[in-house]
Amino acid sequence: MADKDVLFAETSRFATTLAALPPVGQVLHELARCGASSLGMRSAGVSLCVDDRPQLAGALDEASTALGEAQERLTSSPCAEALRTARPVAVVDLTRAPGRWTAYEEVARRFGVVALASVPLYGDGRVLGAVDLYDMAARPWPSYDLSAVRLLNDIAAAYLAHSTALDELRRLADQLRQALANRVVIEQAKGVISGVRQVSIDEAFDQLRQHARYHQAKLQDTAREVVRTRHSP
Structure with missing residues (x-):
């Protein structure tokens, strides 16, 4: 379960980062980093929903990059399912439930990923994307952990909406x-x-x-x- 003190510190840091109005790409990378750090995960990435498919927008390392790119080209993956259902997709242990996303699981095994979760990012009444979390050992996914990620996602979604409004104002100006x-x-x-x-x-x-x-x-x-x-x- 996420440590409350760590979650508080990461949420505060994330909000402070957004106050400086950084580029959207930096925001998404920081969202992945804060999500992973808050839950003590090894890796994380962020994908945006483009034409109803995941599009990798930020990744922390080689594993999250490879898995994010796999989700772009595959029709079946945790992120694709989360975007389609607008609900979190969490797996305690991929090795105990093989065959759900066969091609995706091959990439996960190559990088030693065992546990994962894909948590939708909502904004303007729709799913904007998802945060993908990865770990190298089996782990449970208590509701508190998923709620912690949703909190960070909500902060990011509010910034993205604000950023879009600012862009429109700049274009008008x-x-x-x-x-x-x-x-x-x-x-x-x-x-x-x-x-x-x-x-x-x-x-x-x-x-x-x-x-x-x-x-x-x-x-x-x-x-x-x-x-x-x-x-x-």
């Missing part, structure tokens, strides 16, 4: 900045044309727009060229 920059250069080009041809600002804009259409060019690109050369098109 970039679009607004670009729109403003385009507007400014168009206004500058209208002034150049108005001065060169001695026409009104509205007439200058019509000439700029007609030139861009005739040459199948973007209005802002045509405007930048006018401003750069200081000549009317």
Whole structure:
């Protein structure tokens, strides 16, 4: 069973890490590390659900990398089952229940993995992925252990939702900045044309727009060229 003091320390460390707004890849790697450390596991990895299939997103070592990659290419695996059922999948001893995931078990045996658990990561009302935990000896999976992993998963899911919102805001801000920059250069080009041809600002804009259409060019690109050369098109 997970040690309460270790779980508290790892949860606190994980939350502190997220406060610095690290990249998503770092968050997922830290989630795997905290999950393994909280339960005293040898290894762990994180897979995201992409087109209803596991996609390895973070791994602590060669074993978790190999098992994560195996789950990507195999149709039957603990992670695939956890994603499909939206419920944890835990195995006390793979050697006592062979044949459940035959091809996957071959990879597990190669790295000496005996016990494993795949715990779904939820967010926005759906399964986003799963944390996969591995050990080299048989071990029980009390509900407290699985709840400890779910706690870490919930913290990560909240960050991922927040991160997605931040990304959307950044994209919107970039679009607004670009729109403003385009507007400014168009206004500058209208002034150049108005001065060169001695026409009104509205007439200058019509000439700029007609030139861009005739040459199948973007209005802002045509405007930048006018401003750069200081000549009317």
